[in-house]
Amino acid sequence: MIHDDLPAMDNDDFRRGKPTNHVLYGDDVAILAGDAMLSTAFEYVAANTKGVAAERVVQVLRMLGESVGPMGLAGGQVMDLKCEGQPDVGIDTLQWIHTYKTAALLKAAVCCGAALAGASDEDLARCETYANKIGLAFQVADDILDVTASTEELGKTAGKDLDADKTTYPKLLGLDRSREVARELVDEAKAALEPYGERAAPLLGLADYIISRSN
Amino acid sequence: MIHDDLPAMDNDDFRRGKPTNHVLYGDDVAILAGDAMLSTAFEYVAANTKGVAAERVVQVLRMLGESVGPMGLAGGQVMDLKCEGQPDVGIDTLQWIHTYKTAALLKAAVCCGAALAGASDEDLARCETYANKIGLAFQVADDILDVTASTEELGKTAGKDLDADKTTYPKLLGLDRSREVARELVDEAKAALEPYGERAAPLLGLADYIISRSN
Numbered sequence: 001m002i003h004d005d006l007p008a009m010d011n012d013d014f015r016r017g018k019p020t021n022h023v024l025y026g027d028d029v030a031i032l033a034g035d036a037m038l039s040t041a042f043e044y045v046a047a048n049t050k051g052v053a054a055e056r057v058v059q060v061l062r063m064l065g066e067s068v069g070p071m072g073l074a075g076g077q078v079m080d081l082k083c084e085g086q087p088d089v090g091i092d093t094l095q096w097i098h099t100y101k102t103a104a105l106l107k108a109a110v111c112c113g114a115a116l117a118g119a120s121d122e123d124l125a126r127c128e129t130y131a132n133k134i135g136l137a138f139q140v141a142d143d144i145l146d147v148t149a150s151t152e153e154l155g156k157t158a159g160k161d162l163d164a165d166k167t168t169y170p171k172l173l174g175l176d177r178s179r180e181v182a183r184e185l186v187d188e189a190k191a192a193l194e195p196y197g198e199r200a201a202p203l204l205g206l207a208d209y210i211i212s213r214s215n
Numbered sequence: 216m217i218h219d220d221l222p223a224m225d226n227d228d229f230r231r232g233k234p235t236n237h238v239l240y241g242d243d244v245a246i247l248a249g250d251a252m253l254s255t256a257f258e259y260v261a262a263n264t265k266g267v268a269a270e271r272v273v274q275v276l277r278m279l280g281e282s283v284g285p286m287g288l289a290g291g292q293v294m295d296l297k298c299e300g301q302p303d304v305g306i307d308t309l310q311w312i313h314t315y316k317t318a319a320l321l322k323a324a325v326c327c328g329a330a331l332a333g334a335s336d337e338d339l340a341r342c343e344t345y346a347n348k349i350g351l352a353f354q355v356a357d358d359i360l361d362v363t364a365s366t367e368e369l370g371k372t373a374g375k376d377l378d379a380d381k382t383t384y385p386k387l388l389g390l391d392r393s394r395e396v397a398r399e400l401v402d403e404a405k406a407a408l409e410p411y412g413e414r415a416a417p418l419l420g421l422a423d424y425i426i427s428r429s430n
Contacts, residue, residue, distance in 0.1 A: 003246050003247075003250060006223075006246065008221075008223070008241075008242035008246060009246060026223075027223035028223050028224050028296055029293055029296065031218050031221065031223060031224060031246065032218075032289040032292050032293050032296075033289070033293075034250070035218060035249070035250075035253060035283060035288075035289045036283070036284045036285050036287075036289035036290065037284075038250060038253055038254065038283075039279075039280045039281075039282075039283035039284045039287070039289070040280060040285065041280075042257045042276055042279070042280040043276075043277050043279075043281050043284060044280070045276075046273050046274075046276040046277035046280060047277050049273075053269070054268070054269030054270045054273050055269045057269070057273050058261050058264075058269050058272050058276075059261075061258075061260075061261040061273075061276050062258050062261035064257070064258075065254045065255060065256075065258025065259070066254075066258050067254075068250060068251070068253075069251045069252075069254045069255040069258060070251050072251075073250075074247040074248070074251035074254070075251065077247050078244055078248075081243055081244065081247075
């Protein structure tokens, strides 16, 4: 987030209504703060999972690394940047971008937790489907909010996607169909967790929250 | 390195005689490339240590994370930035900066290898002393080279420390005493590995190389 807000990137001075890191401390410290936090995430997992089988911890650290790398957040962001201002970005490319830029981190959050708790490969596959779907839904909702919400509600600058000449779901499908797509994705996400019944209630609630949020 | 070369940081257009990442691909891609490589380092260790006990791999990932975080590379760099242009930076602060900015990563390189090979705690302590000493020696040598070498020899812009009004060993101690300090540090580093005799030859050679290099 700190890196994403930098002038060289999304150039956002506010995040959740507060000045961003580089605004307070400068671009150089913001770059280093992001690097430090990214590394500390891995250190933290390695240092605070004493009761878990080490094989599981290694699996989690592998998934976490993958979720931020070239086939994760960073790769998705690069593709997103490269597509800005391009007139011929279709729904497939947009979905690819969102899968890596957004869903990959959600996948890591869901699947790392599941793995630490002893999930089987089949469990992990279900969690992955759930996370991918809510990740896409999150991004569709984000695109919708960027068009419909005010800067005040959003806690960050609104209308940035239009300014940056970015392809978004509302632009490709219109607002109404985008809202439908978000709803369908959330329903598919919840369907993936059906076998767990009531035990999945927190994750089911989270899926609904993702498309009902206003900032 | 990619982040370190950014205009917001050291602002270097060349590294080892070649254009730096942001010169070729832009600041935004350079920030993301650095993030991707940092994450991939952890993923790579987790995914390519199959023959090693998982407890060892977790230990290595913890050390690796620590070496880049607040009490590692990033913390040392921040302190380095904060001390630029300050007239009262003494040898203790300079050593603190170098310990975290430079020696921490060398410590990770040496100690992670040792841990994967089954090093005892005592072995690791010796490796740590060795790495800290050559790390400091490396930085003293770097400061000396910045004053004495040409941009062509260095493969990066020379004289940058003077331009940035940075405290360096040559400035605090003079060139001759700085060369002595580098030599003493290398001797102390080698002494830490004495119990291993000839088996430590590659590390001993590396220690000598660090202060004899010309770029």
